[in-house]
Amino acid sequence: MSYPQPRTQLRTHVVENQPPPLEFVNAYEQDTVLREAVEREGGAWANDNLMALGGKVFDPEWIEKANLANRIVPELRRFNRFGQRVDTVEFHPSWHDIMGLAFEHEVHALPWRANRSGSHVARGAAEILFSQLECGVLCPVDITYGIVPMIRKQPELAKVWEPLMISKEYDSRQIPHWEKKGISMAFTSTEKQGGSDIRRNSTFATPTGQPGPGNEYLLTGHKWFCSAAGADIIFVVAQTEKGPGCFLVPRWLPDGTRNPISLERLKDKLGNKSNASTELEFEGTHGWLIGEEGRGIPTVMEFMLHTRFGCALIPTGMMRLSLTQAIHHTRNRTAFQRRLVDQPLMRNVLADLAIESEAATTMMMRIARAFDASVSDERERAFGRISVAVAKYWVNKRIVPFVHECLETHGGPGYIEESVMPRVYRESPIHGIWEGPGNVISLDILRAFRKEPLSGEVFFEELELVRGQDARLDATIDECRALVYDDHMPELRARYLAERMAIAIQAATLIRTAPNYVADAFCMTRLGDEGGKAYGTLPMSVDFDAIIQRAYPG
Ligand SMILES: Cc1cc2nc3c(=O)[nH]c(=O)nc-3n(C[C@H](O)[C@H](O)[C@H](O)COP(=O)(O)OP(=O)(O)OC[C@H]3O[C@@H](n4cnc5c(N)ncnc54)[C@H](O)[C@@H]3O)c2cc1C
Structure with a gap:
């Protein structure tokens, strides 16, 4: 944080030869290389959005939010005071403000919203700018961006979820997704016995009725890493009778009850502090299959x-x-x-x-x-x-x-x-x-x-x-x-x-x-x-x- 008019004449010495804080510079305007690239590769129509975002990167108010979101780290609340499970992560308000900024500038969804040539270029430039402010939020932001094309393969699910996933309004409330203005996503595959080697996943999904794309399954097992723990929906890789499959696992079920997702622990990490990474367990957890059973990889x-x-x-x-x-x-x-x-x-x-x-x-x-x-x-x-x-x-x-x-x-x-x-x-x-x-x-x-x-x-x-x-x-x-x-x-x-x-x-x-x-x-x-x-x-x-x-x- 910068403080106005600090005293430089101290009792024993004069403070001098100290650079001023780097503030109020527009990160897009001063980046000739990025601006030229956006122009050349077809994204210049997004210049107003990029210029506005560039203005936030060295804005002391936003820098302070980024610092706070990383210094006052997320906390896990497994139970409420009555001993009932809530499995919730509480973030510093700055995290939510920064998430809101990312949504406002469409870093999570620009190509899926704009649907015009040059939109991946524009989003790419926006992500380069945003990462100069804060990187933790880019985990849920990128996952949300990555899941939209997947979900489009399942039109009946896309009809329900996509409008919420590409909304420009970030909604931090921990309420059922159908009451929200916008949602964000997490992704988890990694288990204790294997991360890169997805075929070793042991979490198992059993159909509640007819198996197949778009249908409901019950998941049982664990995940060792699941970041973006504030997300509304988790994209999960789990085994099926035919091999790995991918599932959409919402925090809330259609009847308004909580889907049983037990958050066991938050990771104490080297960096990426603002972003909550959990260990979790599924026990009869409801998920909906995306794509075919066995085609998860x-x-x-x-x-x-x-x-x-x-x-x-x-x-x-x-x-x-x-x-x-x-x-x-x-x-x-x-x-x-x-x-x-x-x-x-x-x-x-x-x-x-x-x-x-x-x-x-x-x-x-x-x-x-x-x-x-x-x-x-x-x-x-x-x-x-x-x-x-x-x-x-x-x-x-x-x-x-x-x-x-x-x-x-x-x-x-x-x-x-x-x-x-x-x-x-x-x-x-x-x-x-x-x-x-x-x-x-x-x-x-x-x-x-x-x-x-x-x-x-x-x-x-x-x-x-x-x-x-x-x-x-x-x-x-x-x-x-x-x-x-x-x-x-x-x-x-x-x-x-x-x-x-x-x-x-x-x-x-x-x-x-x-x-x-x-x-x-x-x-x-x-x-x-x-x-x-x-x-x-x-x-x-x-x-x-x-x-x-x-x-x-x-
Ligand atoms: C902060 C943080 C957040 C994370 N968040 C998530 C999340 O949200 N969702 C999620 O699913 N995962 C998450 N992960 C897990 C991450 O994706 C995995 O750690 C990663 O995929 C590697 O898997 P692993 O840890 O099991 O390592 P391993 O698969 O055991 O690999 C260990 C090492 O062996 C190497 N290796 C593997 N196979 C071979 C081979 N055939 N030949 C040579 N070398 C090989 C790898 O390159 C690596 O260096 C997170 C991890 C961190 C640190």
């Missing part, structure tokens, strides 16, 4: 296409926030008679971070265009599917050292809770774990290339668009092609492949969209051997000033 993979997209967009936003904070701090602090931002070695660190951030942003916005086009274009659909996995893998491998480096540019104050950096740092590893940790996602990529020939075809088609423009990229494309089409490539090389593919797609996107000084610096250090392993190791020939100015004019 393809249904989950379809859902994860959208949530993985979010798991790559959010760290992209965290990169942007950390970079902005780093440039702001170093512009406003001097050491050894110079502003930090003017110290040659600091310029190297900032420029290196800036090209990484631009590479992530432009790649994510290109993928967003593929999501938009996928309605009518099978090739773009295939490109979106494969590239979202590649991007999710790589941005999450880059984010933790990225945030660490930005934190370090602040010196000691970056390590102190009052700065935003510790919260961002604690948040930074989570999206690497969700929706498939690094190994799982790399193996998925390998499997997709082997099983779906179109994946490789469209991915290389995209890379070939810039063939001949950078010899290092040409060589990397050839290397990737050799790996993908080598039937004997062992799975232990899957991470290497995912990394090379990600860097190649980032380089290709930058060559097409960014100024030469950005694309060239990226290619010479990420594809060539002119950079080091840590940030801040760009070679002399790079145009440091131009890169930093582009990242944050000032």
